[in-house]
Amino acid sequence: xxxxxxxxxxxxxxxxxxxxxxQSTILNNTNYSFKTRFADGVGTNxxxxxxxxxxxxxxxxxxxxxxxxxxxxxxxxxxAVLDLDLQNLVINGIQLNLxxxxxxxxxxxxxxxxxxxxxxxxxxxxxxxxxxxxxVEYN
Numbered sequence: 001x002x003x004x005x006x007x008x009x010x011x012x013x014x015x016x017x018x019x020x021x022x023q024s025t026i027l028n029n030t031n032y033s034f035k036t037r038f039a040d041g042v043g044t045n046x047x048x049x050x051x052x053x054x055x056x057x058x059x060x061x062x063x064x065x066x067x068x069x070x071x072x073x074x075x076x077x078x079x080a081v082l083d084l085d086l087q088n089l090v091i092n093g094i095q096l097n098l099x100x101x102x103x104x105x106x107x108x109x110x111x112x113x114x115x116x117x118x119x120x121x122x123x124x125x126x127x128x129x130x131x132x133x134x135x136v137e138y139n
Contacts, residue, residue: 002139003022003023003071003108004023004024005020005021005022005027006020006021006022007019007020007021007032013034014034015034016030016034017031017032017033017034018031018033019032019136020032020044020049024079027044030043030044031043031044032044032045032046035089047082047091048085050091050094050124050128051080051081051082051094053063054080054081054082054094054096054122054124054125054128054132055078055079055096055123056071057122057123057124057125057134058078058080058096058098058118058122058124058125059076059098060122061079061104061118061119061121061122061123062076062078062100062115062118063076064097064118065114065117065118066103066106066114069106069114070102071105071106072103073100073103074100074101074102074103075099075100075101076098076100077096077098077099077100078096078097078098078099078100079096079097080094080095080096080097081094081095081096081097082094083095091130092130092131093130093131093132093133094128094130094131094132094133095132095133095134095135096119096132096133096134096135097134097135097137098115098134098135098136098137099137100115100136100137100139101139102137102138102139108138111136111138112136112138115134115136116134119132119134
């Protein structure tokens with residue numbers, strides 16, 4: 001299986017602009033620019049897309065692990081906070097913040113173990129070469 005995304009750029013770095021599109025068309029000529037990446041502008045940026053992909057992948061991995069253990073997730077909400085060092089132009093890491101509604105038969109300790117496993121084994125986590133930390137709120 002292959003997934004395709006395309007980017008187009010025109011102009012210099014600071015005043016230029018581009019569009020990003022995905023095979024699914026959920027992103028279809030979505031704007032990105034210097035301002036959307038390094039300041040406040042309307043549009044997206046590569047780091048935001050990495051964080052979104054990681055949040056989605058990790059949350060699905062938690063659900064999959066619960067399913068394999070015979071449980072069904074109630075509500076799982078993940079925020080992925082990507083730390084971008086602008087001075088050195090490097091991603092320092094990603095903090096995953098998971099909030100989950102308690103599941104009958106799953107202790108908080110067991111849930112945290114499942115979440116840690118999902119963090120280590122989700123496809124996007126495996127693709128990233130940055131520290132990934134996890135905070136779990138289970139109630």
